[in-house]
Amino acid sequence: MKKASWVIMALVTVVFVVSWIAKSSSYNGETDNYIAQGFLVTFAAFLTLSIMSFLYKDNPFYKFAEHLFVGISAAFWMCMGFWSTIVGNLIPRLSSSLSEWFKVPYIESDYNIAFYVPVVLGILLLMRLSSKRGWLSRWPLAFIVGTTAGLNFIRYLRSDFIKQISATLVPLVVDWQGVGHFFSTFSLSASGQFVAIVTNWVVFLGVFCGLIYFFFSKEHTGAFGRASRVGIWVLMITFGASFGYTVMGRISLLVGRITFLFKDWLEIIG
Amino acid sequence: MTSLIASDHKYDDGDKIDLAWVPSIDDLPRDGLVTAYKIYRITNDGAPVEIAELTPGANSFRDEDRELDSTYSYYVATMSDGPTVESNRTAPMQTEREWLNLDRKFMFLVALILGGAIIYFIETARRGKKLFVRRIAGLEAVDEAIGRATEMGRPILFIPGIHDMDDVQTLAAITILGRVAGQVAEYETKIRMPVARSLVMTAARETIKAAYQTAGHPDAYSDEMVNYVTDEQFGYVAAVDGIMVREKPATVFLLGAFFAESLILAETGNSIGAIQIAGTARPAQLPFFIAACDFTLIGEELFAASAYLSGEPKQLGSLKGQDVGKMIAMIVILIGVLAVTLGDGWGIQVMADLANTLKMIFSGS
Numbered sequence: 215m216k217k218a219s220w221v222i223m224a225l226v227t228v229v230f231v232v233s234w235i236a237k238s239s240s241y242n243g244e245t246d247n248y249i250a251q252g253f254l255v256t257f258a259a260f261l262t263l264s265i266m267s268f269l270y271k272d273n274p275f276y277k278f279a280e281h282l283f284v285g286i287s288a289a290f291w292m293c294m295g296f297w298s299t300i301v302g303n304l305i306p307r308l309s310s311s312l313s314e315w316f317k318v319p320y321i322e323s324d325y326n327i328a329f330y331v332p333v334v335l336g337i338l339l340l341m342r343l344s345s346k347r348g349w350l351s352r353w354p355l356a357f358i359v360g361t362t363a364g365l366n367f368i369r370y371l372r373s374d375f376i377k378q379i380s381a382t383l384v385p386l387v388v389d390w391q392g393v394g395h396f397f398s399t400f401s402l403s404a405s406g407q408f409v410a411i412v413t414n415w416v417v418f419l420g421v422f423c424g425l426i427y428f429f430f431s432k433e434h435t436g437a438f439g440r441a442s443r444v445g446i447w448v449l450m451i452t453f454g455a456s457f458g459y460t461v462m463g464r465i466s467l468l469v470g471r472i473t474f475l476f477k478d479w480l481e482i483i484g
Numbered sequence: 485m486t487s488l489i490a491s492d493h494k495y496d497d498g499d500k501i502d503l504a505w506v507p508s509i510d511d512l513p514r515d516g517l518v519t520a521y522k523i524y525r526i527t528n529d530g531a532p533v534e535i536a537e538l539t540p541g542a543n544s545f546r547d548e549d550r551e552l553d554s555t556y557s558y559y560v561a562t563m564s565d566g567p568t569v570e571s572n573r574t575a576p577m578q579t580e581r582e583w584l585n586l587d588r589k590f591m592f593l594v595a596l597i598l599g600g601a602i603i604y605f606i607e608t609a610r611r612g613k614k615l616f617v618r619r620i621a622g623l624e625a626v627d628e629a630i631g632r633a634t635e636m637g638r639p640i641l642f643i644p645g646i647h648d649m650d651d652v653q654t655l656a657a658i659t660i661l662g663r664v665a666g667q668v669a670e671y672e673t674k675i676r677m678p679v680a681r682s683l684v685m686t687a688a689r690e691t692i693k694a695a696y697q698t699a700g701h702p703d704a705y706s707d708e709m710v711n712y713v714t715d716e717q718f719g720y721v722a723a724v725d726g727i728m729v730r731e732k733p734a735t736v737f738l739l740g741a742f743f744a745e746s747l748i749l750a751e752t753g754n755s756i757g758a759i760q761i762a763g764t765a766r767p768a769q770l771p772f773f774i775a776a777c778d779f780t781l782i783g784e785e786l787f788a789a790s791a792y793l794s795g796e797p798k799q800l801g802s803l804k805g806q807d808v809g810k811m812i813a814m815i816v817i818l819i820g821v822l823a824v825t826l827g828d829g830w831g832i833q834v835m836a837d838l839a840n841t842l843k844m845i846f847s848g849s
Contacts, residue, residue: 265722272729280722287716342686355649355683362650371595372848379813380846383820383839387829418821425814428784430617431807449782450774457771464744 219274226275230260233479240481259479262471304329382421384414420448490558490574498552498581503545505571508562511540517564523547526557526573550579590845597812602805609797615804617792622761622779626660626793629759630667633734639674640664641733643724643749645740645764646680646717649687653765656790657740658687660763663793664737665695669704677710678727680720685712721745725752738762738777739786742769750776763789816842 238252245251264279305312306321307329313320335354342351388410390396400408426438427445434442476482486506493500503523510517518540524532525547536545550556555576562569609615633640642664644657661677668675675692679685688710696705713723725748728736736753738746738760746762746769753760754776762773763781773780781789784806791799820842827836 268725268729272726277726280726283716283719284714284723287719288712288714291715339683351686355687358648358650358683359655363652366652367595368591371598372591375809375813376591376594376846377848379816379820380843380848382817383824383843383846385828386821386825390829418817422814422817425810425817429807429810430620430788430803432616433618452767453771453774456768457775460768460771464747 223274226260230256233259237479255479259475262475266471304333308333378421382417384417386414386418387411388414419444424448486571488558488560488571488574490556490577492577492580493546495582495584495586497585497587498579499548499550501547501550501556501558501577501579503547503558503560503574505543505560507541507543508569510564511562513541516540517566518562519565520563522561522563524559524561526559526576528554529557529576532559552579552581554578591848593845598805598809601808602802604801605804605808606797606801609801609804615800617788617800617803620781620785620789620792622763622781622785623789623792625759625761625779626664627667629735629737629761630664630671630673632759634671634673636734638734639676639731640668640735640737641724641728641731641753641758642675642677642737643740644677644679644684644688645738645742646720646745647741648681649683651741653739653741653786654681654684656787657737657763658684658691659790659794659796659799660737660739661688662691662695665692666699669696669699669701672701672704675709676727676731676733678713678720678724679710680713680715680717682712685710717743717745721748724749728752728756728758732756733758736760738764738773739781740764742766742773747772747776753777816846820846 233256234252236252237255238249241248241251261279261282264275267273268276301316301318305316306318307324307326310320310322335357338350339354340351341347341349389407396407399406402409423441423445425445426441427434427449429442432438473483477484488503488505491502491504492498493502508518520540521538521542522534523536523538523545525535526532535547538545547556547558555578557573557576559573560571562571605615630640642661644654644661645651647654649655649658665675667673677688677692679688689707692709693702693705696702713720727733728749729752733753733756736749736758738749738753739762742749742764743766746764746766750760750762750773760777761779761781762777763786764770764773765783765786767783770780770782774782787799788803791803820839823835823839823842826832827834827839
């Protein structure tokens with residue numbers, strides 16, 4: 215490691231220790247475990263800044279935060295899978311002796327022989343670890359994929375197909391009482407007749423041309439190709455609006471971290 | 485009012501109860517004394533709860549979203565300027581779930597047509613008939629991107645999203661991986677695939693192994709090409725970002741189900757100068773891929789790409805079957821919009837009836 219790296223490391227260590235002492239002092243009197251509380255807030259700030267340092271370039275602090283995050287989260291999800299799904303949900307519904315052993319309440323009324331199916335499938339899945347019986351792990355995999363496909367077919371057919379068609383059946387002329395009436399009451403108000411007509415045309419053409427864009431059985435040339443281009447324009451405008459909307463959401467997440475740094479850690483803002 | 489009858493709604497999911505009654509003799513179209521009918525429900529012998537207030541003339545009501553293991557009793561109060569008159573309470577009853585839910589008959593019909601079209605095209609493809617699928621821009625870049633990585637002597641990074649094998653987007657990504665891995669094996673390029681789900685790791689290893697065997701380089705395959713990182717979304721992102729900046733892959737594939745991590749991954753890939761080919765069916769993440777990646781497979785293009793590259797009869801047939809669905813949708817929308825416009829705007833009764841029929845068929849029930 216270069217000399218400069220050692221200097222930076224030492225500097226960060228000093229800042230960390232000073233922050234720990236300062237935070238612990240500020241929590242003294244508020245809580246009994248003020249030293250631990252001071253450490254946690256300082257460590258959280260250190261990890262936040264370590265992750266943010268990636269914006270400059272890859273560095274040892276980022277690597278430390280990354281490896282810590284990955285290691286802890288992998289272990290956490292494995293523990294959650296075991297204690298929440300197997301011990302928390304399955305065992306109390308299957309075995310009183312195992313429930314007693316794991317010290318979880320046995321729910322006799324929930325006992326159902328069908329719960330052995332996931333047990334068997336789970337064991338088959340673990341057969342992957344065996345070089346000779348590895349092929350058995352394909353059965354639960356096929357079960358998962360097949361079941362999800364079947365369940366999603368109905369859900370998506372309803373929400374993404376049938377309901378979308380029904381929502382597109384809109385009149386292209388709204389509240390029509392003649393040309394004279396249209397011009398005499400012309401208004402750009404959102405609740406006005408003109409805007410309602412334009413909105414319905416946009417819905418109709420947007421959906422229709424969008425469907426053409428996603429039609430794969432015909433080459434997109436000629437009039438079909440032009441309609442397809444209108445479709446992709448509609449999609450791009452929608453994506454643009456969605457981009458701005460989501461970025462605003464992300465900014466609020468950043469504000470959350472900045473607030474933590476300046477309020478909870480540095481206590482600069484009230 | 486008299487003769488209140490509560491009966492289980494037949495051929496449903498066991499969640500509806502039909503109420504019917506004979507209206508009060510004071511409920512007249514003109515100068516009637518009845519001002520409203522209030523319907524009360526008693527669940528499991530509990531306290532009565534008012535669930536609806538109906539206008540005079542009403543003689544039936546459907547109580548929805550009921551539960552199978554509860555008992556229900558009802559009475560109707562006839563409101564007028566004078567005293568309120570309550571009907572007799574119906575006997576406590578339970579709903580029943582039937583094997584067939586006829587409320588969804590039209591959905592079944594649509595599913596049958598779509599399923600039939602898909603099966604027909606799968607069988608057609610199996611018989612060896614060539615099914616046409618139009619050119620997809622992003623796919624032509626796949627070969628180019630793999631070639632670039634080979635020339636530069638840098639690895640290819642393949643990210644299959646963060647969902648498990650039960651997500652059809654992950655399945656499509658794994659199918660495309662098969663094709664990519666085949667070329668990687670041929671060109672003797674390196675491939676790196678960090679995953680967020682253990683089942684995806686298993687499937688990806690099998691796919692790459694099969695591709696290497698097909699390419700005649702089984703010895704070049706290593707399980708280390710695919711490694712599990714963590715299930716945690718942002719832990720995974722931190723690790724993949726680290727891999728990107730340290731190993732500097734020449735090509736990055738971001739195909740599958742992505743969420744808030746999409747822009748972080750795509751931006752990091754962009755910052756290291758990698759060619760990026762992305763694809764997802766998550767509408768909220770597509771804008772980020774379009775902004776930061778070189779090629780993006782938008783929504784169904786991801787599945788079309790999977791079918792196109794694999795050439796499997798099942799996938800091609802499914803794609804063609806879905807095209808039939810889109811054709812049906814376009815025809816219905818054209819006819820329906822015309823019918824609604826003429827029916828509502830100009831009062832043409834036949835068109836209004838047609839529009840109502842289409843709306844009923846495509847009501848989602």
